[in-house]
Amino acid sequence: xxxxxxxxxxxxxxxxxxxxxxxxxxxxxxxxxxxxxxxxxxxxxxxxxxxxxxxxxxxxxxxxxxxxxxxxxxxxxxxxxxxxxxxxxxxxxxxxxxxxxxxxxxxxxxxxxxxxxxxxxxxxxxxxxxxxxxxxxxxxxxxxxxxxxxxxxxxxxxxxxxxxxxxxxxxxxxxxxxxxxxxxxxxxxxxxxxxxxxxxxxxxxxxxxxxxxxxxxxxxxxxxxxxxxxxxxxxxxxxxxxxxxxxxxxxxxxxxxxxxxxxxxxxxxxxxxxxxxxxxxxxxxxxxxxxxxxxxxxxxxxxxxxxxxxxxxxxxxxxxxxxxxxxxxxxxxxxxxxxxxxxxxxxxxxxxxxxxxxxxxxxxxxxxxxxxxxxxxxxxxxxxxxxxxxxxxxxxxxxxxxxxxxxxxxxxxxxxxxxxxxxxxxxxxxxxxxxxxxxxxxxxxxxxxxxxxxxxxxxxxxxxxxxxxxxxxxxxxxxxxxxxxxxxxxxxxxxxxxxxxxxxxxxxxxxxxxxxxxxxxxxxxxxxxxxxxxxxxxxxxxxxxxxxxxxxxxxxxxxxx
Numbered sequence: 001x002x003x004x005x006x007x008x009x010x011x012x013x014x015x016x017x018x019x020x021x022x023x024x025x026x027x028x029x030x031x032x033x034x035x036x037x038x039x040x041x042x043x044x045x046x047x048x049x050x051x052x053x054x055x056x057x058x059x060x061x062x063x064x065x066x067x068x069x070x071x072x073x074x075x076x077x078x079x080x081x082x083x084x085x086x087x088x089x090x091x092x093x094x095x096x097x098x099x100x101x102x103x104x105x106x107x108x109x110x111x112x113x114x115x116x117x118x119x120x121x122x123x124x125x126x127x128x129x130x131x132x133x134x135x136x137x138x139x140x141x142x143x144x145x146x147x148x149x150x151x152x153x154x155x156x157x158x159x160x161x162x163x164x165x166x167x168x169x170x171x172x173x174x175x176x177x178x179x180x181x182x183x184x185x186x187x188x189x190x191x192x193x194x195x196x197x198x199x200x201x202x203x204x205x206x207x208x209x210x211x212x213x214x215x216x217x218x219x220x221x222x223x224x225x226x227x228x229x230x231x232x233x234x235x236x237x238x239x240x241x242x243x244x245x246x247x248x249x250x251x252x253x254x255x256x257x258x259x260x261x262x263x264x265x266x267x268x269x270x271x272x273x274x275x276x277x278x279x280x281x282x283x284x285x286x287x288x289x290x291x292x293x294x295x296x297x298x299x300x301x302x303x304x305x306x307x308x309x310x311x312x313x314x315x316x317x318x319x320x321x322x323x324x325x326x327x328x329x330x331x332x333x334x335x336x337x338x339x340x341x342x343x344x345x346x347x348x349x350x351x352x353x354x355x356x357x358x359x360x361x362x363x364x365x366x367x368x369x370x371x372x373x374x375x376x377x378x379x380x381x382x383x384x385x386x387x388x389x390x391x392x393x394x395x396x397x398x399x400x401x402x403x404x405x406x407x408x409x410x411x412x413x414x415x416x417x418x419x420x421x422x423x424x425x426x427x428x429x430x431x432x433x434x435x436x437x438x439x440x441x442x443x444x445x446x447x448x449x450x451x452x453x454x455x456x457x458x459x460x461x462x463x464x465x466x467x468x469x470x471x472x473x474x475x476x477x478x479x480x481x482x483x484x485x486x487x488x489x490x491x492x493x494x495x496x497x498x499x500x501x502x503x504x505x506x507x508x509x510x511x512x513x514x515x516x517x518x519x520x521x522x523x524x525x526x527x528x529x530x531x532x533x534x535x536x537x538x539x540x541x542x543x544x545x546x547x548x549x550x551x552x553x554x555x556x557x558x559x560x561x
Contacts, residue, residue, distance in 0.1 A: 008097065008123040010036060014116040016101060021123045023061070023095040028125075029152035031510070031531035032058045033134070034099065035126045036117050040106075052106055053126070054113055055134060056099035057528070059506040065093045099123075100506065102528050110134070110527060131156050137527045139163075145190035147183070148532040151518060158532040160187075160525040164481050166196060166420045166460040168524055169451060171476055173468045173496060174485030179517040180464050181206045183483055184422065185537040187462070188383070192217060195381040197419035199407070201400055203388045205361060206424065209539035210383060218383040220365040222358055223399045225351075227289045227296075228263060229371060232256045234398060234442060239294065241394040242347035250328065250336045251343075257326030258300050258340070262289045267325060271300065274318065279307040294348035298341050304329070305337040357390030374403060375410040378419045393428050400429055401442040408450060411457050418458030423447070426463040427470040444472065451478040469495035477501075481523035486514040503529060 007027040012020045019036075028034065033055065040050040067089045076083055083090060103110035126134075136144055136159045144159035164170075165187065174180040185207065188198060192214055200207050211218040227235055236247050236255055247255065261267045268287055275282050286292060286299040308318050323330035359365070365387055369376055377384040386403065388396045400423070410416045423429055429443040430451075450459050452474075463479065465471050469491045476499050484503070487493050497508045502522045507529050511520065522529040 004124040006122050006124050010119050010121040016113045018100050019117050023097050034123050036121050036123050052104050054104045055102040058097045059100050060098040063095045067092050128156050147186050148534040151531050151533045164525040168480035169461045170481045171479040172464045172483045175488050176466045178485040183534045185539050189537050197378050198383040200385045200422040202385050203424050206541040207385050213538045220385045221368040222362045222365040223368040227293050232259050239347045242350040243343040245343050253328035257329040278311045294344045298344040301337050301340045354390045361389040362387040371406050374406045375416045378416040397441055397443040401446050404446050420460045422462045424464050426465040427467045430472045430475045432472050448475050451475040468492045481525035484520045487511045
């Protein structure tokens with residue numbers, strides 16, 4: 001066994017929770033792991049010959065020179081003179097660290113310390129293998145996900161428990177640009193090597209690089225919405241959001257009636273027969289709501305107000321038929337129907353534009369299977385990325401809700417294996433009460449169910465957000481593991497301290513000062529809160545490597561002429 005690296009001596013008052021020690025200069029950094037040896041006590045409280053190791057984490061470091069009073073510094077400042085150019089002694093500095101006790105290593109386990117350490121005890125840095133073993137505990141090697149290393153010691157790797165991630169949910173919280181997506185890609189690459197099934201909802205193309213690294217395992221899908229599977233309230237919300245206009249009163253009643261005509265096979269057959277007779281100019285299958293979406297509603301509204309209402313069968317045949325379907329259809333005002341035509345046309349154009357952007361952004365992506373076949377995207381050893389690029393938040397929420405609802409049903413029926421779902425920009429899909437007050441968020445109820453009951457169904461979640469305070473607190477508190485990176489917003493800092501039970505005040509205090517790529521890992525995936533430097537994944541995001549300025553430098557101008 002190699003000689004211990006002594007880095008300090010315990011000083012002052014100690015207690016079972018914390019202690020102070022004087023530091024050997026330049027040997028210890030904030031958040032480092034250190035150890036102190038102590039004797040095992042027998043049942044009578046007497047020392048035995050057995051030596052046990054007490055583990056601790058450095059929470060604070062203070063430095064003072066008792067021979068350099070403040071008055072001397074003030075005088076040097078007035079004279080604009082450096083202390084190093086004087087005879088003042090600068091060699092007797094006192095550097096003291098405050099440590100939080102993690103526990104005592106006893107019988108192969110980390111137990112709470114119940115008796116204070118002896119002052120004057122030596123503090124040392126344990127060997128690399130001992131530190132790594134402490135971090136991961138008794139987790140089997142096949143469950144260990146290597147995601148980074150200690151901030152001050154790059155040779156000490158940090159692994160987390162993969163089972164805790166896929167079974168009990170993980171939240172990754174950080175300010176924009178702190179490295180949260182890079183961190184998640186690092187975790188996913190480790191899980192892909194374990195053949196674990198993964199579903200990713202990707203709003204910005206941050207995960208498409210996984211297909212480059214794992215070409216035979218990763219599939220990118222482009223989704224669409226099927227209005228035949230949506231409620232009238234949801235469709236009305238879509239039209240309002242896409243058209244930018246409000247729908248209320250008579251227009252809302254009319255839309256409900258139009259949707260009844262489109263979704264009932266017998267009603268639609270009757271309308272199509274009248275269209276053939278009185279308005280053959282309409283394209284075939286114009287009333288197919290699944291394929292023509294909002295334009296199917298527009299086509300039906302146009303036929304009713306421009307053609308059927310002016311036909312010779314309106315009073316005796318058409319009007320009674322429509323009244324039987326929905327009373328609003330029989331006595332509609334032309335102005336209300338024309339307003340619906342305008343708004344559904346605008347919604348159709350906007351949705352079509354979004355689909356084109358999505359298809360352009362995803363390139364070689366394939367179309368997502370229909371609802372009854374969605375289970376095919378969840379397979380052992382496969383990753384399915386649902387590209388949400390181009391779509392509005394309302395449509396993204398509906399797409400996520402539809403997919404997760406169906407997969408949950410398939411999972412309950414054991415038609416598909418256990419799988420992990422990754423939700424980027426979680427604050428848009430599971431907003432808190434104040435954020436969701438403006439309207440119903442379709443994805444919120446189903447994701448809340450997965451968060452609260454997912455373990456028994458074998459459905460894990462990774463939630464990523466740059467605005468933690470806007471995420472539903474019930475769902476966030478269901479995550480048993482957290483990776484928290486740089487957070488600057490005071491509201492987000494307070495929210496994290498309130499929701500994350502495993503984070504202490506000392507750990508929370510360092511969050512604003514973390515560098516890009518540094519993370520505080522806490523919860524069931526590690527034995528105690530750990531500060532780590534996340535190692536870069538093999539994959540890159542679609543927009544990560546772009547340098548917008550470089551392309552416009554003078555030497556690059558030939559590219560644009």
